Amino acid sequence: MMPVNHPPSERLLAYATGAADVPLRLLLETHLSFCPACSREVGRLTAPGGTLLEAVPEEPVPAGLFERIWAEASRHEPPRPVEGVPLPASVLAELPPAEAWRWHPVPGSGSRTARLVREAPGGCGLFLVQMKPGARFPRHAHRGGEEGMVLAGGVWDRGRFLEVGDWDSAPAGSSHELRADEKEGCWALIREECEDVKLTGWRGVLQRAASLLSH
Amino acid sequence: MEEDGALLGAIARGSKAAFQSFYERHAGRLLGYVLRVTRDRSLAEDVVQEVFTAIWQKASSYQAEQGTPLAWMYRIARNKLVDRWRRGPPGVAWASEAERPVLALVQADPELSMSLERALEGLSPEQRQAVELAVLGGYTHEEAATELSVPLGTLKSRIRMALRHMRALLTE
Known part of the structure; x- marks a missing residue:
């Protein structure tokens, strides 16, 4: 079922441009996990960021950085879903257990x-x-x-x-x-x-x- | 891009090999971006580590509707940077305007993003200022409106118009 009521467009703009505070960001990410229409709008608004990243010249990556990252990441397993509370992983990862x-x-x-x-x-x-x-x-x-x-x-x-x-x-x-x-x-x-x-x-x-x- | 989407799917299923492949494809450009913003190699490596840790945790949340995997990664990186700036000591102003990432981008070497430069040049001066401060610069909308001495609604309208214009140029 698609949501019928959506956040105002200025809220999506705040999310896409990094101006949203953390509670608003998490609330919007949760809405996006239910709403393809707002997801597409955010995708349109953030496309320049992806293009920027694609165009940035690569920097030599220091040896051992992946091992450091893996040591850290493997300590942070993807969050377990909470029964009955359909919060997306991107939001659960930011919350206390x-x-x-x-x-x-x-x-x-x-x-x-x-x-x-x-x-x-x-x-x-x-x-x-x-x-x-x-x-x-x-x-x-x-x-x-x-x-x-x-x-x-x-x-x-x-x-x-x-x-x-x-x-x-x-x-x-x-x-x-x-x-x-x-x-x-x-x-x-x-x-x-x-x-x-x-x-x-x-x-x-x-x-x-x-x-x-x-x- | 399709390959990146497939890698994110495999990461979401817990594949370390996919995670390493995604890292090898994008760590260099991510470090390049974060380094340009922070101008501090040690800090930049910490942020890259945070971003990849977040990718490991959040890969199952990636939705193609929300943009390309790179746009998604950019959003994670930008949020990590903004959170660090906001966590700075309260009441302490930026040591200098040079610490604002917008200047890092403005002063970045000429190789940086021909397409982005082209898109920025296509904006009106007002739109460009709004994008530099509020989109690339890490300012809140309120801060950017104050900085530019325009009402908040005007700033948001300029950002919206600018992003539409940039998107049109970038996808030409």
């Missing part, structure tokens, strides 16, 4: 989140979100923007049903809630600016209390 992901339940919602990448304290981060079938991710507000995509299952967001590979975004200052597909639930990969998602209601009180305790 799945055993090290620290999951945080969202109180009373049937959802949990794990931060996979953090750019800098207070900077943007990349999160994995799992929602059980029919789970509601409660209403929350974003100080910074949010972008994300569905990895498996499906989710309702602001009247739209998003399926595997579909891209979604919520601008800074907005708030929304999510509801997972009744049968399959949902896995989603999310980039948050500011890492600042504020839950509302009693969950927000718990969130603030937990934040105070952790300082």
Whole structure:
């Protein structure tokens, strides 16, 4: 199934030109692994880079460099797929191993989140979100923007049903809630600016209390 | 190119022989590119090592739709370089403009990329500046827009137009 909702073209441009930060780069690479149309656009935008590399005069390679590289590469086996979470190898290779992901339940919602990448304290981060079938991710507000995509299952967001590979975004200052597909639930990969998602209601009180305790 | 794609497929299946063949075909040009950008042989060899390690790990993710294997390798190398620059000490400016890779490219020896030079020369001065800073230079779009004193949207529009123009020239 092809994704119906795609990242804005300026995001593909940022990816193709190296301007995307690491969380955005990984999020886009994941979308590309589902989306031939966006892959072709990235291919068009990065063609000059391949031509550049082809045209650069070769430099003599020092003896022993391959052995050095092989010694290093063979210590980094290609990452093992994570069951139920279809992240491409190019993304898994940049993440800590799945055993090290620290999951945080969202109180009373049937959802949990794990931060996979953090750019800098207070900077943007990349999160994995799992929602059980029919789970509601409660209403929350974003100080910074949010972008994300569905990895498996499906989710309702602001009247739209998003399926595997579909891209979604919520601008800074907005708030929304999510509801997972009744049968399959949902896995989603999310980039948050500011890492600042504020839950509302009693969950927000718990969130603030937990934040105070952790300082 | 087809051979490179086949080698990447074999690397994805764990073939060391394919990995070595891919290395032997491209390590020299990759080192040439990274050396021009970093101007530091030891650093360049480290980056080449990182790039090939990434190729070993990520080969199964290569998709022909995303461009040629060389374009894919270029993207990995460029990202490794950008990540190194971004990981630099916060608040410390570049020691000199000469450390910007765009100048490394501008000052590169005349053998470098006749086709790329031709493509760059075909751009308007504004498009060329945008490409040099934001595509080849490792600047973020925001940095490049500030550097050129243009709105961010204008910069992105120039980059997009320039890349279309370059692609058309390079595939003529």
